[in-house]
Amino acid sequence: MREEDGPVVRWRQGFAALGERAAPGPDCPEPDRLWAAATGEAPQAERHAVFEHMASCASCAAAFRLARGLSREETESAAQVEPFPRLHPRPWLRWGAALAAVAAAVVLAVQLPGWWSRPGPYRGGEVREIHSQIPEHSLLPRAQADLRWSAGPSGSVYEVRVLTREGREIAVESGLAEPRWQIPPSALAAAPSGTVLYWQVKALPPDGKSLGSKTFSVRLE
């Protein structure tokens, strides 16, 4: 449901119009939290909290739209072409539109490889995405800084990058056959305790269609 659903278009315009009169309040999340929610980097509960706040805060709703606009190139999945269900759906139209969306998604997924792009969601009919296997809120032991992630398509080899919060690359490894890697202690020598490390994985399957993860973060013990 998009342009054909006139009321929703007007609702969107009306909702966005509130941003013209908006002013932030004391409870507004910091810009970083908005960005992390808009890109999906934040944990689920955090994302939900931000979205709920956004329902009543036009200033943050506008800031969210800006985050989406700026991050779109990296975070927009092919699913953007998925049409919205009609308020009064006709099943044959809905299924037809869904099939068209899947076809378009496959085309876009093939066209958007790269480190910072979102992974193509449809491969072999399955949604594929690389997830961190490090428990939330755990600390990464300095002497055994093992990064683990969900496996990519069968036969993949992996590349890993580790960065500081300033974006400086402190470790990189490629050609990994297993979905795990230990950051060399020497790479962490200069990082103080409590440092937040950002890391990414790229899976390189035999078919040559790389699959990039989003950026994960973990705190160094």
Add this chain to the structure above:
Amino acid sequence: MTNSGSFEIRPEPQGKPQTAPAPREDDAGLRAEISRAVRSLCPRWLASRADDLVQDAFLKIFELRRRSEQERELSSFYLKRVVYSALVDEIRRLERRRESSLEAEDGEELPLASPSPGPERAQAGKEIGVGIRDCLATLLRPRKLAVTLYLQDVSVVEAARLLGWDLKHTRNLVYRGLGDLRQCLKAKGLHP
């Protein structure tokens, strides 16, 4: 572990040179992209200041590069995040200032975001916006979250990803939530 992090510009260490490195050629594309986003997505009253806002935000990038040994590459995604934080901080500052000045002017009418609305449409848009905000507050939380994202022009598939729910469930919540919203707006005399 968390999947989010705070990005801060650390204070300048004492004794370091204060000159920022010159902008890079590849900044032009990034700057143009960010300017476009600001113009199209920021409130209209800020449109004329878009270039200034982006320029100020880019200073953060130059500072960041100067403090990071200059030779490394910062990803465009990271740079956008830095720029975004600076932009939102500045926009919020302007919004606060504007709010206080408008309070002093006692109720100036403000333009709406919808493209070139006539007075009647503008008034209708304002009423609908307020009605939507009030009605969203009455929705069940899952429906509220799903509908809020949809009203933000997020597709259902993307909403499912952001909410961490499966597609069918999310689509159902949006569908039902929009139905609730329609009923609520009707009850307020706001016919969609």
